Amino acid sequence: MLKKLPHVCPSCASPLRVKSLICGNCATEVSGEFELPLLASIPLDDQQFILDFVKSSGSLKLMAEKLKLSYPTVRNMLDDIIKRVEQNEKLSNSNKK
Amino acid sequence: MKKWLFNPFVYIAGVRALLIGGGIMIITAVVAFYSRAHFDGALDMHCGAPTQFWQSWLESSVDLASLTIPFYILGRIFSDTTVRLIDIVGTVALARWPMLLLALLAFMPVPYPTGDMPSMNEIFKLLANPYFIVQVILTIPLIVWNVALLYNAYSVSTNLKKGKAVVTFIAGLIIAEVLSKVTLAELLHK
Secondary structure (H helix, E strand, O other): OOOOOOOEOOOOOOEOEEEEEEOOOOOOEEEEEEEOOHHHHOOHHHHHHHHHHHHOOOOHHHHHHHHOOOHHHHHHHHHHHHHHHHHHHHHHHHHHO | OHHHHHOHHHOOOHHHHHHHHHHHHHHHHHHHHHHOEEOOOOOOOEEOOOOOHHHHHHHHHHHHHHHHHHHHHHHHHHOOOOOOHHHHHHHHHHHOOHHHHHHHHOOOOOOOOOOOOOOHHHHHHHHOOHHHHHHHHHHHHHHHHHHHHHHHHHHHHHOOOHHHHHHHHHHHHHHHHHHHHHHHHHHHOO
16 A cells, blocks of 8 residues: 655644654664644645656646647646645745744 | 547647647538538538528638637736647637537528518527427537637637636637627628
8 A cells, every 4th residue: 555645734734844864774764843844734646646746847748649648638637736736835835934 | 538529629739639639620610511500600600592602611710810819918918838820720720629519510400581570470480390309409519618628728828727617718808709790791791
């Protein structure tokens, strides 16, 4: 089962921060307080879309061909992701203040 | 299947939709010429009066333009995304394909009154005709289907959703109906 990375506190809905990281090879653990990258705070499907978009050299036309969807549908998907990223950005900035 | 019936614009838009929709429009104009169907308004269909091929073609073209212009302007005003004219005209052309089925329905032998002021006898004869009843029963779902397709064409092309999409779509549809009626009256009756 693919575990989803939680990015919002289940109790107060504030953005979560990273407390520790572990080396998959030697199990060395690094502790501290790190911010989650903005991209990690969006749904997995959206992350995959962004990866595919970058791999398509940022061409929506190429993306539409690959996904077998129409151009405006793919453009709308990108617009919706931009909105979600901007919302997360606002939330993250308001929590920093 | 449901998506292909009500929202094919998720898969087809732009030039491809315009080519398919335009092809269906030509076939519809030919069928309408033979079946004496008139699309004399963006959402209108009337039967019975004789027509000429250029008139059938003109009606379809004016209807398409009348829908495209308000949808494009409303999309540009209310949407945050870049609205392309080719997406609006293409998806709207494709969304009008149920008109072909409506034109085919007009082949039914319904005794439509020919004059401008039909007599009561002619009206009763029309209302009692079983073909007329079948035609009305089949026309209503086709018009509803056409409106659903137009809404999805507008929504996909402009990325407008929910209340904003519904309100601007209804406004666009009313403008389109008035625009097409006025334009066709100017072009055909002068």
